[in-house]
Amino acid sequence: MTQKLLLMAAGGTGGHMFPAQALAEEMLRRGWRVKLSTDARGARYTGGFPHMTEITQVSSGTFARGGLLAKALVAPKIAGGVASMAMAMRRDRPDVVIGFGGYPSIPALGAATLLGLPRMLHEQNGVLGRVNQLFATRVHHVACGVWPTELPEGANGIHVGNPVRAAVRERAAAAYIPPGDYPMSVLVMGGSQGARILSDVVPGAIAALPPEIRGHLRVSHQARDEDSARVSEFYAAQGITADVQPFFHDVPARMSEAQLVISRAGASSVADISVIGRPSILIPLAAAIRDEQTANARGLVEAGAAVLIPESALDTASLSEQIASVLSQAQGATQMAHAALDAGVPNATDRLVALVEHLAEEETE
Template sequence: MNKHYVLAAGGTGGHMVPAAALAAELMKRGHRVALVSDQRGVRFPGLFDGVQTHVLPAGRFQVKRPLGWASAAREMWRGRAMARELYRTFKPAAVIGFGGYPAMPALLAAFASGIPTAVHEQNAVLGRVNRLVARRVDAIATSYATTERLSEKLAGKVHLVGNPVREAVLALRAKPYPLLEDDGIFRVLVTGGSQGASILSKVVPDGLAMLPAAFRRRLQVTHQARIEDIDAARAKYAEHHIPAELATYLPDMPEQLAWAHLVIGRAGASTIAELTAAGRPAILVPLPSATDDHQTANAREMSQAGGARTIVQSDFTAVELAKQMQKLGLDPAGMENAAGRAKSVGRPNAVSDLADLVESLDAPVSRLPVGKPQRKEAFA
């Protein structure tokens, strides 16, 4: 039966990419989908083609700026009223939040309107907005077997589904790891996620330059950099005679992953999901300022499986990068093994499992899928 669903997400890639994957799956199943976000979210190119989009006001409650809370509350309440008006005409069967403050008005309106709700948590630490609504929603979909800041009292409505990725990324799972020969091209993809990462632009070119000449000549680099860093990074690669293509945004990320032998990047939720879906080994540098240090938690499962090496940012120097690169790059069999270990912790059915959960939300309680068993430590 055709149903209507509202997806509500904050404006960063970590929230928007899984929301877009779910939107595509639901539409494939014959449903209509509307997106609620902020101005950043609706501008992501190509993610929500064919999806009705709505920008609602949503105040941001900043811990260090309590004087702004009253204004944020007024904006949140105004967004809630606009969402309720949307629901009167769109009549959603359920509202799904993906985190970020822009998701809050849509969820508050759903609570007030008696519409079934769920949240999806992309990170290994339950995000601030999802924590605020966790007790009121009907279901909580998680991406990791262990999710910190998630109360054990909520275990009955927790469903481990994984973090959805785009179909083009998921298709890489069926393809073999790119052939890596002792003297062949070694392709490196450097990405800081949707917002880039200055530390990668500062360290990676110099780190690669410290590799032995024979290894350095094999390198072929694609580097996503911030606009303020890109010229300096390009100049460094040129100075070190390392072939490198640089861009501030990589719209063809699935194609970039397809040929990459190694990824150097942050440990954002979407990055980890795509690496483990495609099966690509990585050197991960978690963002130290991430809320609740969630990127370190995100990297843990992949690193423990042997699919990645995690370096804390304070230790991420050119010397350290060169040392890790030599260990990895001079062992083609080890690289292929690491790729398989990365793939072993991927959850390729994430989008279909999440869509199944969403479709069940307005069903009788007896038909709701039972949350997958969770270990006690999963609710740290």
Template sequence: MSPPVARFSLPAVACAAGGTGGHLFPAEALARELQRRGHPVVIYTERRGAAYTQALAGLDHVVLPARSLEGGLRGKLAAGLTILRAAWQARTDMRRRGVGVLVGFGGYPSFAPALAARSLGKPLLLHEQGARLSLANQKLLRLADGVATSFPATAGLDGFDPARVVDTGNPVRAAILDARGDYPALGGDAPLRLLVVGGSQSARVFGEVVPPALLQLPDALRRRLQVSLQMKGGAAGEVETALRTAGIEATVRPFFDDMGARLRDAHLVVTRAGATTAADLLTVGRPAVMVPIPQGGSRDEQRRNAEALAAAGVGWCVPEPELTAERLAALLVDAFASPTVLPAAARAALALGRPDAASALADRVQAALGIGDGTAA
């Protein structure tokens, strides 16, 4: 039997997010801002999302069954039944909590809660993290009352009333907001800090290319480097030992739970180009070598993100097939040799950041609930 739900003076808000950090972290950021304003909040996700225990700490969350609609007829039928079962569970939970609005953050696990909210006659807001509407948000668009975007120009909204679209930016976690500060000094013999992260989908290519690239660097540069390398697999210890033997102060881990602090201290980041990663970089103001996941076709979101940021001076877009140890080593040598290149890229990143995104999206949620202009606590 479900425990009783405490009653609050303000309506409850539900967030629905897929199981990756790219979907879940913006939902967390919004949830905590709404909690601060006095709203009870629940996050609906699936088992992968529930594994982000630090992100969900102190937040009510419900794990729903989820299955992608990809596959043949049998797979689609099984997915349809899973969605219906999850929608029924979400609907029951929403009624119990008195949910007044649902905010969907994309990913196929957001489908069922969106259907549940609409079946209860509750407003549905969609938040899009990328420069193009995700597949889940695209399919839910006709049910949506409004869309919040992370980029001023977001593809895939053709036919949707522009008056119901607002550019809020992409909410980031408190740890990222707390990491904002001056770009670290580069002069003299001060350490040069390189952060290499692959995101929730990881990046095996970083583990294959980055260590040999670092070993090709000149000795003087290696001895100034402090490297934080996210690398999954059993070879992490061997890689760390090899780098330290070459004079590089290296920390190699499968996951960093202090990402805000490492991002704050970094002079340069080597990373994927997901929308949430981009938002973190811009909020803190750090230059990056962006290696988009090779998706291909019209939905090549990460490539578009990386190219747009590179064009804005935030860093470099290096397609994965072109990421070789030789190219990365040459890029690092040039970047760290210049006293102006990295600080200029950091300033370009910071100028594009939206640290107020969670607040702006919370305003939109409260407006959907009919709470003044959305700024009341």
């Protein structure tokens, strides 16, 4: 029996790539071949993908950046990408094509649409991204990470949740140690776009905590390269133990040890927080065009698992007050951790796999 082939297409952010990685891990385990089509930015996130994943870089472009000339060259670039992808698909026909969003997914989805191949989307956020918006009514299914997701009329949306990587699943529902008068951990995550304001506000908010809380804290703080020296120096000057890095390769381990997570509300971060089950303070990215991060946070906030602070209301005093509120109430923090677990979808990968396999079977019937 011939091996089935899944072609995944994803743009160059962790939000798109982490769910793709989770799906690749499981489809390979089930005996499928898996190809990933991405761009140079996306290739930076492929280190964690199983080595059997066949990775190709594609030609695509975005109308969102650059001057008039750059924008004028985008359409021919995308058309070239679609044409070359269609030729590749004729040579090695995928059983299913799935797009995870981002401009680099256009060539694969465009070619699959032209050739009439089984195709679907996975949308991580509560609001469709531009590319997924474009293809939502041209695919068989839109697998939604957040529910409800705003969908155009005619799109077939199915709630599957956001798949998390194997390293996160291994820490699912890790025992929560409530805050107390012993060493406590706080994990601060800003994401690739939104780390600057957290680096500006969080250290001061932690320094302003009552001494009986601050004296027990260890902080893991994700900060951009250009901010990490000043953030480290500030924590050191305040006598706060802190590990400041631009990227943590062991986020699941740090999160499972944390009493509190302070984070942007990116889809992958929210999924990790809910699967591991931790209290959180979420600060949606104000620059997000569709305000998708507020939509992402809604489930945890409504469940009583997270405190939401809009970026416009974020300052040292208000954040310090919220941190103190969580870390001074062991029972309340434990309830938040349990509520996060209840809001999570730990089997999101299995649900997405079932959808992929069902789509492949429908095609062969």
